C-alpha cells in the first residue's frame with residue numbers, strides 16, 4: 001500500500017515533519033519507504049535500490065491529512081468494558097478497597113468465556129477508532145480462567161490490533177484460583193512464543209502485593225524465570241497497598257516485590273503512586289518500567305504519581321488507561337495537567353507527558369516484544385493513524401507539543417493501519433461489524449449484570 005499526500009509526523013531519529021509526503025508499506029507489514037513531493041525517495045537501510053511503487057499498490061490519498069504513528073496503551077483491562085452503566089448495590093464505595101470489592105472483583109467473578117471475548121472486542125473497536133494500535137492488557141475472570149487469554153487474543157485478531165496479554169494472578173479467590181491463574185499465564189506464554197507472529201505477545205500477570213502471598217509470588221517468580229516473559233503487576237496504586245506491606249512485611253511494596261525477585265528489567269509496574277525516594281531509586285536501578293494511569297487514578301482518588309521524580313531518576317514511565325478510556329490523548333492531557341496541579345509549577349509536565357505517551361510507550365512495547373513501533377521510518381512496523389488535522393498555524397518539529405495538545409489530540413481519527421492492515425477507514429472499524437458487535441455485547445451485558 002502507498003499513502004500519498006500526507007503531512008507526516010515521523011517521530012523518527014531526526015523528529016522530522018514532512019509535508020506532501022508518501023509512505024510505502026510493504027507486503028510484510030513494515031514501512032518500506034518515506035518520501036516527499038510525490039516521489040518516494042526513502043529506501044530500506046539494507047536495500048540500495050530505490051523503491052518505485054507499481055500501479056498494483058493500493059493507494060490511499062491522505063489529502064493533506066496528518067499521518068503519525070498509531071498510539072500505544074501501556075496498561076488496560078479490556079474485561080471492564082461491559083461494566084459501562086452498571087449499577088452498584090448499596091452505598092457508593094468510599095475508598096479504593098471498596099471500589100475493588102463492590103465493583104471489579106464482583107464483575108470479574110461473573111465473567112463467562114463469551115463475555116471475555118465480547119468485552120475485549122467492544123473495547124478494542126473503541127480503541128481502534130481512537131487511533132490506538134497496541135495495548136498491554138491485564139485480564140481477570142476467575143470463574144472462566146483456563147483458556148480466557150485465548151478469548152482475549154481472538155478479539156485482538158478479529159479487530160486487528162496488537163496486544164500483550166496476561167492473566168491476573170491473585171490469592172483473593174483462594175489457592176485453587178491462584179494456581180489456575182499461574183497455569184493460564186504459563187500456558188499462554190508458551191503457546192504465544194511458539195505461534196509468535198508479532199501481533200500477540202504475553203507477559204506474566206500478577207494482581208498486587210496486597211492480594212498475593214509470599215508463597216504464590218515465589219511460585220510465580222520460579223515459573224517466570226524459565227519463560228522470561230516479564231511481570232505485569234499493580235504496584236502501590238493506593239495507600240492501602242503500602243500500609244498492608246508495611247504492616248505485614250515491615251517494608252514498602254516496592255521493597256517487598258524487589259526482595260522476592262518480582263522487579264526485574266522485564267517488569268511492567270502499573271501506577272507506583274505510593275513510593276518512597278528509596279523505591280524510586282530501586283525501580284531505576286532494577287530497570288522496571290512503570291505505567292502511569294492518570295485518569296483512573298483521579299477517578300479512584302488514589303493520588304497522583306510523582307512523574308517528575310520517577311523520570312528524573314531514570315525510570316522508564318509509559319502511559320496507560322487502566323481501562324478508564326480508549327482515548328490515549330485524554331490520558332496525555334490528564335498526565336500533563338496533574339503534574340502542574342501537584343507541583344503548582346506551570347512549567348512542568350510537557351516533557352513528561354510527551355515522553356510517556358510517544359517515546360516511552362514504544363520503548364516498553366519493544367522491551368515486551370522486540371517490536372519496532374511508534375515511529376515512521378523504513379523498517380518500522382506500519383502502525384499508522386491518519387487524522388483530520390490541517391493546522392491553522394505553522395507546524396514544525398519544534399512546536400509539535402502545542403499542535404498535539406490543542407489540535408491533533410482533538411482531531412477525528414480517519415484511518416488506522418496496524419501492521420499494514422487497514423483497521424479503521426472513514427472513521428468506521430472495517431474489520432468487524434460494529435453495530436452487530438454492540439448489539440451482541442448489549443445482550444451479554446444484560447445477562448452479566450444479572451449475575452453481578
Ligand SMILES: [Zn+2]
Pocket residue numbers: 075076077138234270322
Ligand atoms: Zn490496572
